[in-house]
Amino acid sequence: MPKWLKISLKVVGVVILLFVLLIVGATMYISFNKAKVLKMVNEQLDKSVDGTLVIGDMKPNFFKGLPHVSLTLQNVLVRDKQFERHKHTLLNAKSFNISLNTLALFKGTIDINHIAINNADIDLYTDSTGYSNTAVFKKDNKKVKDNPSESSSPTQLQNFSFNDVTFTVDNQKDYKLFKFAINDLKGNMVYPDSGWHANFHLDVMAKSMAFNTLKGSFIKNKRLTGNFSTGYNEDKGDITVKVTPLNIGDNPFDINAAFHTKTPNTDFSINLVADKILWKSASNLVAANIQKSLNMFSLDKPIDVTAAINGSFGGGGDPLLYITAKVKDNKLSTPGAVIENCSFNGVFTNRYAKNKELSDANSVIKLTNFKGTYNHLPFTIDTGSVVNLDKPIATGNFRSSFPAADLNWFLEDDVAKFSGGTADINLRYRADVVDYEINKPFINGSINLKNTDLYYLPRGLKLKNTSFSLNFVKDDLILKNIRLQSGRSVVTMEGRVNNFMNVYYDAPEKILLTWQIHSPALYLNEFMGFLAERKGAPAAKKRGNSGSFVNQFGTVLERGRAEMHMQVNKVYYKNFLATDAHADLLTTENGVIIQNVGVKHAGGSLKMNGKVMQGDKLNRFALNTIVSHVNMPEFFRAFNNFGLKDFTAENLKGFLSAKTNITGSITDAGNMVPNSIKGNLDLSMRDAALLNFQPLQGVGKFVFPFRDLKNIQIPVLDAHFIVNGDMITIKPMEISSSVLNVDVEGVYGLNRGTNIALDVPLRNPKDDFKITDPEERKKKRFKGIVVHVRAHEEDGKMKIGWNKNHKDTSK
Template sequence: MPRWLKIVLKILGGIIALVIVLLLAVTIYINSNKAKLLAKLNTKLNEKIDGSLSIGDISISLFKNFPHASLSLDNVLVRDKKWMEHHHTLLDAKDMDVVVDAGQLLSGTISIDHIDISNSAIYIYSDSTGYSNTSIFKKSNKPKTPSGKSSLEAELSNINLNNVSLTIDNQKGKKLFKFDVNQLKGKMDFPDSGWTAKAYLKVTARSLAFKTVHGSFIKDKVIEGDLVAGSNHTTGKINVTSKNFNIGGDVFKLDALFAPAKVSKNFTFHLVADKILWKSAASLVSPNISKTLYKFNLDKPISVNALISGNFSGGDPLLYITTVVRNNTLTIPGAVINDCNFDGMFTNNYVKGQELGDENSIINLYRLEGRFSNVPFKIDTASVINLTTPIAQGNFHARFPLTDLNQTFARVIKFNEGSADVSMRFKADVVALQINKPYVAGYINLNNANFNYIPRDLNLKNTSLSLHVNNGNLVINNIRVQSGRSVVQMEGRVNNFLNLYYNAPEKLIVNWDINSPQLHLAEFLGYLNRRKSAPVKPAPKGSTAATVDKVNTILDKSHAELHMHVGKVFYKKFLATNANADLLLSEDGIEMKNITVNHAGGALAIRGRILQDNVSNRFSISTVVRHVDIHEFFYAFDNFGLTAPTYKNLKGYLSAKAMVNGKFDGKGGIAQKSMTGNVLLNLTDGALIDFNPLKTIGKIAFPFRDLNNIEIPNLDGDFDINGDKITIKPMQISSSVINADVEGVYSLGRGTNVAIDVPLRNPKKDLSITDKAERQKKRYKGIVIHVKAQDDGTGKVKMSWNKDHKKT
């Protein structure tokens, strides 16, 4: 071995031996002077505080932070001078390592390099007067060291925290910040201008309540990232930045600015996330805000830019949050909007100068567009104001083909053609829609619509209408409805529409003015049929289908007053002109207040009701017929079910009063055997023409009389109707050929039993008698034939002698 190498090895061995001796000396010194060192450490640290500091035990580690020595302190308690009043310990450290200069330690001097705190609790407390337990730290008046650092800065340039609970409790400002610090490791430098720091942070936020009554931001979220901080002595402000600030699994860019107490106690957080889910973003804010945000949702991630600024002394912080949403799916209460795009903004400073908070909050959605139930729409600006009682408002615009509505209105209506143009201003309570009624104003225009109204099975085509809502009233005009050959022009109005819509739909009354050049009633028989039953399975609550079901229910429950004028009314063979009607349509059916028409040279007036339910549609009608041509009248109504005589056999002018009840058969006709009531009639200038039953009898009984044209100057009749049976009350028929007394039951089916008394005296012999009593006496002079028209049991009517006739 070369001599120089031996010398080097001996020197290294000596140095190592010296270090070992020194380390052993330090260890022996500390172990021998533990109490003395502990006292010196307590004294040194208590020089920095205005309160009390106690250390339970001390031990040394020479290799943990070599060449420095680590003093391990156990059960360190730091309390301010008012601890007995508030009982909040500033520092309760179970494990605390104070890294000191080993060489200076041998000389009895403690020079702190850095401090590691583990398994501890830090509680920074301020009472309602503004006093804080951090006042324990005295202001240092010592000059700076040659390096530019004060002795305290040099000693506290590096503090590491592990498994530490950090609480900032501000009773005056009603703020509570509480974090479980899993790890905080950093290094500070102190240039002449101030200080800089780099740190790694991993904490769990148990509370970040800027106002405790509202709850915590980012509650129970894990926060992790690398921080760069700095402060300037001139401004006193602290800047903190991070490019990977992870909150609950979502990565943000962070820029924060703090102004310490001696400046203004202000703070500002600027957070930017390129991609974050709506629910994740909503979970970061306090419950008073999130409870409203949770009512909405977006399926895909969005970008968020949040600015939070305030004052540590008290009050809510100012929030200004923006977002950009593109090609997303937005869920709102009761609806889903697809292909959604908008720029969003939230702030709790809606009205400048007012107190920050929920009542002064607003959510704005700019240039909102999307598809609601397959209907494309646009809203210039939609707003939700006041998070305490959220109010949504905006301007809604949409133009679309009506077929886009089929999926939404499948239970009620099916569109085949047409377009819609909608423009609405709305304002509605998001939470208590039923309590605080919405404001809606604007119009809905439907053009060239062809559709089927399913509950009534009505097919309408070339239909147009314009709905205007203003001051809670609904005005419906420019309506054109066509069903087959019928064309109807309508104008309508519903006063107090929005209030009644929610509170009492059964009180909704639509006033309609209806005009039509011609109306074919057969095309509207759906109104006479009972409504089709609603779907057995109800739509999910809050869904669009549920809203449609509600509208359909309201259509059932509401009332419509119809004031109609129709030039011509057609129904099968019936034709009326100059028809006027006042109708009331309700859930129960149709009330005919006053219907008048001209028909067959005379007039008809009708009053009554059509009662509609899920079983059948019943009617109760009072009719007055004035001087109508009986030939045309019987032709129009298919002889009222009579097989004889028919309209071909009748001539004259009929007047009548009828009160009848019955049921419709679902096809616009009257159900068999359903009609009951009474009919009073009067026939003037009448004639029975070519009535074969009388002609057959007359050839034998009256061979010399003209039975082809039996004139009846006047005839009064009183009939009771009960199903298919018509009871003919005693009726005298006086004619030019024959007189007859008729009484009994005439059946449209089986059961006919009519007694007919026929005086054989020729009525022409009595034409010169002007005295009615004398004429009546002469009526029965001579032979009177008593016959019976009776059902033979098979439905055929046969004539026979009436053996049961009672002589008078």
């Protein structure tokens, strides 16, 4: 072995021996001078304590903490002078390990460079008056740089550790409560001229992190683990913290924080970054009041989140929050809606208005570059926001362009089906989020459909090549550029609903849609679906905001009223043709009120007022009509002979004027219900003829077997009838014709019950029209023999006989 190596080994051995002897000596010194050393430790610690410091016992730990001497202090208590009043012990440690500088110990001084606290409670308490038990600590003496080992110098820790320690900051005055169960905290410190720097590992359970106990705790019952790098700048009074990452629960965060100790309430700022975190996991980290609002929404996939938290440990207000999120190709669930393929940039802050306090009511969620799909409808929101999380209100600009057929997903096959064409939506909206059925929303903008085919399901109405524009202006709805085509009918319309947004949900029956309608040709049979009862119609009760938007839209269409002012060039209905038609119609929840109807028909004109009331399969109507100088065959043929079988258009010739006041029923297909008509009918015929009218022909065979009654010319005829189902009461009626004169009175039964009295002069009135004096013609009318005949039904057959009950009133 080389000589130099032998010498080196001997030196090392001597050093080790001396070191062991030094440690053994220090340990023996402490053991034999326990009271003295305990007093020295107490005195050193007591330099920073203004209150009670109690150390129950002290034991040296041989070789632990080498090269320093390690002591275990047991049952350590630190209490301020006001303990008996508030009962909060600042420190209660079952085991308090310290490491002492060995050389300083032999000089008679205590230099503590390591502290390990185990099984302890640390409770920093502030009462409602602002008094804190941290008053137990005296203000730090300024470090004497020239002689750092001097006993008057404050202790400088180099290493520290905490195990099984509960750390609490309870501020009753400012409603703050921070409580952590420290499982493990280990670190070391260095002391540059500017202050100190520490690196440590932390493993704690956050029991409470309430900046405002009235509103709940952040990261409550979450485990926090991470490696921290911290520093303190003595001149600025700033503590900086950096950890990459800090695991909060199962989520890693990059954190940078700063605590400004020289501000009155120790202001702080914390910045967090999480690249991938689930929405629910993020909401579980905030206070209950914020969590409640955030949990109204959810996202299926992880999102990128950053958070800036600024506040102070004094004052009772919330910290300032500024949270950002980046969402891409996600699924967003909101109250009442699910948004697919969702992407946006989001910002949350609880300072929407700078001049108001930080609170839920002053909070806002801002969304930019929002894209998504709702029920297969793609849309964008360039800028949107949800303001006031106490009563959330959503605002934004909603835009969407898509094939009109995509509306079928949205309408859920409940209101209408679309095929072909395009839809374009551009809306500025303001809507209630919690009452997500849009409680009195504010909407401005337009909805446009072009060149689409529409099947309106509740009425079985099919429209093709349809276009319309809905414009929301303040509270009103304006409908423009509407083109509807059903079969051969083409209709153009303009409409308006005043105060639409205020009554849409709460009172749909108060909605009044005013229409101006024009059509070159209208085929009424193509719109007979509106006579039928709505398929699956909602119950006629106040729905409020209880149903979906689609159901409510259907309710509005059915229960809302429409006031229609129509101008139609030609109107067709089966055999009926009218020109220059105009009408004012008012639809109600269960019918139509008809006003000021006027048409030209059969060479004359018709005017009508009345109503049609919908029922179960049958629809009741009540009409007042005025018919002026219409061609009778055309008129009767157009109205299907008004349900009459024996008196039809084929029996008539000439011109008719009439007044009616009738009620009746009509089927969903638009056919008159047989025997349903009741009311009064006043007729006035001019230049008329009665052709092949069987009842008179029967009388003619009995009374005038040699006269031809197939063509009876009637220059003037005025008559009054009372219709009651299948029974028509004929008021006394004088028929003066070219073939015979007849006075008729009685009841004509369409099916049975006919009983008609006829007074027929036997003279031939063929030349009576030559008499110009009306009085003379009237006197001559019943000259000669008069036959009194009765036509009545007997055993289901029509019988003609003498009227034995006739009373002669001519005398």
